[in-house]
Structure formats: C-alpha cells, structure tokens
Amino acid sequence: MTAPTRLRPAEVSDLPFILRKELEYMKTVEPDAHQGWLAALDLNLEFWIECLPRTLFCVDDDGRQLGYAMWTLEGDSATLASIHILDSHRRRGLGRLLLEAFEQSAHPTGARVAKLGVHRNNQARLLYEAAGYEATGRDGDYVLFSKALGDPPNLLHAHPYFTSVKRVPSGSDRAERSMGSGSAAPIPTSE
Numbered sequence: 001m002t003a004p005t006r007l008r009p010a011e012v013s014d015l016p017f018i019l020r021k022e023l024e025y026m027k028t029v030e031p032d033a034h035q036g037w038l039a040a041l042d043l044n045l046e047f048w049i050e051c052l053p054r055t056l057f058c059v060d061d062d063g064r065q066l067g068y069a070m071w072t073l074e075g076d077s078a079t080l081a082s083i084h085i086l087d088s089h090r091r092r093g094l095g096r097l098l099l100e101a102f103e104q105s106a107h108p109t110g111a112r113v114a115k116l117g118v119h120r121n122n123q124a125r126l127l128y129e130a131a132g133y134e135a136t137g138r139d140g141d142y143v144l145f146s147k148a149l150g151d152p153p154n155l156l157h158a159h160p161y162f163t164s165v166k167r168v169p170s171g172s173d174r175a176e177r178s179m180g181s182g183s184a185a186p187i188p189t190s191e
C-alpha cells in the first residue's frame with residue numbers, strides 16, 4: 001500500500017460517490033443489466049440508505065474517498081452487497097482491507113457465515129478465493145461464495161459502529177431489487 005489510508009463508517013454525504021461507482025460498475029461489468037438497474041434506481045437508492053449503518057469507507061490521508069464495502073445481515077449470515085475501490089487505487093490491498101473489515105464488523109453482530117455473489121465475468125472472484133471464500137453454487141449469472149466466520153464473540157465487545165445495526169427486512173420489495181443493484185452480489189432474498 002503506497003499511501004496511508006483509514007476506514008470510517010459511511011455518511012449520508014457518501015451516497016453520491018456510491019451512486020457514481022455503482023453506475024460505473026454496471027456499465028463495465030454488467031452492461032446488459034444496466035438499463036434494468038437504472039429503471040430500479042429509486043429502489044437501489046433506498047437499499048444503499050438502508051445499508052449505510054453497515055457501509056465502511058476507505059479514505060486517504062486527506063479524507064478523499066477511495067472505496068467502500070456494504071453488507072446486509074439476515075439471521076447468522078452476513079452478505080457483502082457491494083465492494084468498490086477507485087480504479088486508480090486497485091491492486092494495492094485496499095479491497096482485501098475492506099473485505100476483512102466487513103468480516104470483522106459482521107462477526108460481532110452475530111454473523112457466523114459471510115456470503116457474496118460475483119458476476120461470472122468478474123475477476124474479483126480471485127480476491128475472494130485468496131481470502132478463503134469457497135464457491136457454493138450459482139444464481140443466474142452470479143457465482144455464490146461463502147466463508148465460515150465461526151461463533152460470534154461476546155456481543156459486549158462488538159465494534160461500536162455496528163452494535164445497533166438494523167436488520168434489513170426480507171420481502172417482496174427486496175426480491176424485486178435483487179436483479180438491479182449491487183456490485184458484489186444480487187441482494188439476497190430470504191433464504
């Protein structure tokens with residue numbers, strides 16, 4: 001890693017950055033789904049807002065946003081919904097840093113397993129495989145991965161940013177969104 005970086009919780013003012021990067025991802029990795037994703041933009045925005053308490057930002061010394069990871073919690077499963085690093089800062093270990101931060105933030109909230117889905121054309125799968133994730137199947141164009149996190153530690157020692165996370169409700173609206181959003185995975189429906 002060449003420049004000092006730090007992680008911080010996401011803020012409402014990060015939403016434009018998330019929008020720009022998610023759009024960039026859709027155009028480059030999933031161009032065929034781009035139009036459908038745009039049509040569901042209001043639902044995508046709603047989802048990112050819901051995920052803000054579970055979104056971590058990586059920033060440089062000057063506070064400039066370099067990337068983020070967002071996740072959801074369903075029962076004892078934490079799902080990485082999106083991870084993104086600025087094009088100019090890739091292959092410096094920041095993706096790995098955010099992935100580890102996702103696991104470390106999710107574990108104290110009760111997650112025993114970390115899950116994600118990667119589009120079949122996305123080289124990001126190598127990041128997950130290198131971090132110990134194993135492919136468990138397919139969901140359409142996505143390869144599903146998971147990794148056991150073990151038993152949650154004593155909740156009294158949970159990370160302060162994530163002790164009061166709101167569980168994302170499952171239901172038909174989320175199923176509808178599953179086709180349109182998220183860099184890392186289709187938004188999970190109830191399992």
Ligand SMILES: CC(C)(COP(=O)(O)OP(=O)(O)OC[C@H]1O[C@@H](n2cnc3c(N)ncnc32)[C@H](O)[C@@H]1OP(=O)(O)O)[C@@H](O)C(=O)NCCC(=O)NCCS
Nearest residue numbers: 083084085090091092093094095096123124126127183184
């Ligand atoms: C996926 C992404 C977050 C990875 O971020 P990153 O900061 O480049 O990842 P890291 O530098 O921590 O990579 C760690 C390791 O993962 C693997 N890896 C990550 N990206 C890779 C790629 N595009 N091709 C091959 N291997 C890759 C490598 O083994 C790498 O180690 P190395 O550089 O020493 O070889 C970034 O490429 C990105 O934002 N992509 C666009 C959005 C996206 O596709 N998100 C993932 C959706 S599933």
